[in-house]
Amino acid sequence: MEHKITALRVQKRNPNRVNVYLDGSFAFGLSRIVAAWLRVGQTLSDEKIATLQAEETREAAYQSALRFLNYRPRSEAELRSKLEGKGFEPSVIDATLQRLVEEGWVCDDRFARAWVESRKASRPRSRRLLALELRRKGISEENIQRAVADLEDTELAYQAALRYARRLEGLDYATFYRRLAGFLERRGFAYGTVVATVRRVWEEIRATHDTTT
Structure with a gap:
């Protein structure tokens, strides 16, 4: 069946969307980018309407993904989870992620390094x-x-310890050790790395203190 477009009206609350009227009645809404080629007087088949609505769904998923990326970079898996939460079908999500990867918006290798x-x-x-x-x-x-690949736990532990040790100034060694060691263990460092790092930072603090007194 053929349907005639009798009006195209920009939505008052969302100027990025257009209401499509067929045969004198409201039929559906489309994003302006999807509706860009439509004209009043044009006829649409049922098949073409279905194609438009499918394209609208894909565009909605794409724009939703871009909004998520606007907050912070995300992995493909994170975006998939977000889009699933929005109710998009797996095929739509797959197409959206492929588009985002091809356009450079999503790259798991870059995300991991960052x-x-x-x-x-x-x-x-x-x-x-x-x-x-x-x-x-x-x-x-x-x-x-x-x-x-290029990370060393020894250096990572040292950098973490230096920051935290500022809170521990003036403590005796036993208390200093207990608190800093506990902090480093919570950051995932192995026992040997923790012991060596605490000792190194303590000795540096003491050396600095001795040179200033």
């Missing part, structure tokens, strides 16, 4: 814990190993 660099700069933790965090975000083992 995640590691961010952690190093703000909240250092062990390679093991960083890898675990990335696995939870759905990053492949190959991308994880590339992201953590």
Whole structure:
């Protein structure tokens, strides 16, 4: 069956959407990008209407994904979970993710590297814990190993300890050790690394104190 477009009206509450009227009655709404080629007087078959609505669904999923990415970078698995939560069908999600990857909006390898660099700069933790965090975000083992390849737990533990040790100034060694060691253990560092790091930081603090008194 053929239907004639009798009106195209921009929605008052959302100027990025257009109401489509067929045969004198409201039929459905479309995003402006999907409705861009439509004209009043044009006829649409039932098949073409179904195609338009499918395209509208794909565009809605794409725009939804871009909004999620606007808050912060996300892995493919995170985006898939978000889109599933919005009720999109698996085929639509697959097509959306493929489009995002092709356009460079999503790249798990880049995401993993950026995640590691961010952690190093703000909240250092062990390679093991960083890898675990990335696995939870759905990053492949190959991308994880590339992201953590150049990391050394000795240096990560030292950087983490330096930040935390500022809170422990003036404490005796036993209390200093207990608190800093506990902190490093929670960050995923092995016992040997923790012991060596606490001793190193304590000795540096004492040396600095001795030179200033």
